Amino acid sequence: MYYFIINPNARCGRGKNVWKKLERILERENAQYQAYITEKPGDAKVFARKLTEGCREPHVIVAVGGDGTVNEILDGLSFCSPVTLGYIPAGSGNDLARSLKLPRKPGRCLKKILSPKYHKQLDYGVLTYGGDEISCRRFMVSAGIGMDAAVCHNILYSRTKGILNKLHIGKLTYLLIGVKQLLLAKPAKGYLLLDGVQKVEFNHAYFISAHIHPYEGGGFKFAPDASYDDGKLSICVMNNRKKRKLIPVLLNSMFGRQSHNKGTRFYTCGEAMVHVDKPMAVHVDGESCFCQNDIQLRCIKKAVRMIV
Numbered sequence: 001m002y003y004f005i006i007n008p009n010a011r012c013g014r015g016k017n018v019w020k021k022l023e024r025i026l027e028r029e030n031a032q033y034q035a036y037i038t039e040k041p042g043d044a045k046v047f048a049r050k051l052t053e054g055c056r057e058p059h060v061i062v063a064v065g066g067d068g069t070v071n072e073i074l075d076g077l078s079f080c081s082p083v084t085l086g087y088i089p090a091g092s093g094n095d096l097a098r099s100l101k102l103p104r105k106p107g108r109c110l111k112k113i114l115s116p117k118y119h120k121q122l123d124y125g126v127l128t129y130g131g132d133e134i135s136c137r138r139f140m141v142s143a144g145i146g147m148d149a150a151v152c153h154n155i156l157y158s159r160t161k162g163i164l165n166k167l168h169i170g171k172l173t174y175l176l177i178g179v180k181q182l183l184l185a186k187p188a189k190g191y192l193l194l195d196g197v198q199k200v201e202f203n204h205a206y207f208i209s210a211h212i213h214p215y216e217g218g219g220f221k222f223a224p225d226a227s228y229d230d231g232k233l234s235i236c237v238m239n240n241r242k243k244r245k246l247i248p249v250l251l252n253s254m255f256g257r258q259s260h261n262k263g264t265r266f267y268t269c270g271e272a273m274v275h276v277d278k279p280m281a282v283h284v285d286g287e288s289c290f291c292q293n294d295i296q297l298r299c300i301k302k303a304v305r306m307i308v
């Protein structure tokens with residue numbers, strides 16, 4: 001039995017069209033499946049929790065949507081039952097699909113899921129934040145604090161995304177909002193504590209991102225060396241006294257080039273603590289975790305079994 005969790009509103013309604021196509025294939029193939037369609041943010045997490053909590057049966061849960069839908073499903077999973085994930089990308093960013101080199105066509109993704117040849121055990125990350133009330137949120141692709149998260153916050157509530165998605169140039173949303181947030185961005189002072197021992201100070205950080213997969217923001221390769229099964233986070237610190245010097249770095253990342261530019265620092269660790277001197281936006285897989293001064297990040301090794 002396959003359990004599909006579908007965000008019909010992914011990429012401004014593409015999720016719904018993709019699901020219609022998939023349903024036809026599933027009927028044709030006589031596949032046993034149940035479909036859970038989300039109606040609002042948070043539903044995918046609730047469905048994933050209900051499907052896996054207290055259950056010992058093996059489950060195949062297939063996400064149909066964007067990175068945000070995969071994030072919610074991951075966040076809701078109870079790992080007490082053997083769960084295998086499948087993913088059919090239908091979002092605007094699709095950074096997970098890019099990293100796993102999943103087929104672009106939903107039908108081809110579905111065929112892989114219905115006759116799986118390969119599985120991978122993937123790492124996932126956990127972000128912890130909050131003062132009096134501590135919150136934890138899992139992430140599949142990346143988490144970040146600062147300008148990258150401000151872009152995600154802005155995109156979540158942007159009308160431009162809808163218009164550009166309809167014109168099939170949704171990736172431009174990230175670029176346009178990225179430029180706007182770059183103009184607005186103010187750097188922070190702070191420090192990173194890597195694996196509880198190595199302290200790294202910074203004075204002009206625009207953002208700090210922690211990666212399981214190399215891309216975020218719809219194809220920006222901020223962590224070229226990130227590996228999804230090494231049990232480590234790849235940390236990227238975008239630190240520069242002069243804001244204009246971030247432009248070539250961002251362009252390099254956008255075109256997938258390794259950025260050795262001055263001001264970009266990379267670290268690898270199992271866990272990290274980040275402190276900034278003023279509250280900054282925080283995201284996990286593009287989903288908002290509000291504004292924080294302090295966050296903690298850790299990597300859980302090879303805990304997610306995924307059909308690829």
Ligand SMILES: Nc1ncnc2c1ncn2[C@@H]1O[C@H](COP(=O)(O)OP(=O)(O)OP(=O)(O)O)[C@@H](O)[C@H]1O
Nearest residue numbers: 011038039040041065066067068069091092093094
């Ligand atoms: N039925 C729904 N209506 C509105 N929003 C939803 C619904 N279901 C889920 N969401 C929310 O939509 C947001 C984005 O979803 P998702 O990531 O799947 O699509 P996307 O943003 O188009 O893709 P990407 O993250 O790859 O850019 C998430 O915050 C999710 O909680």
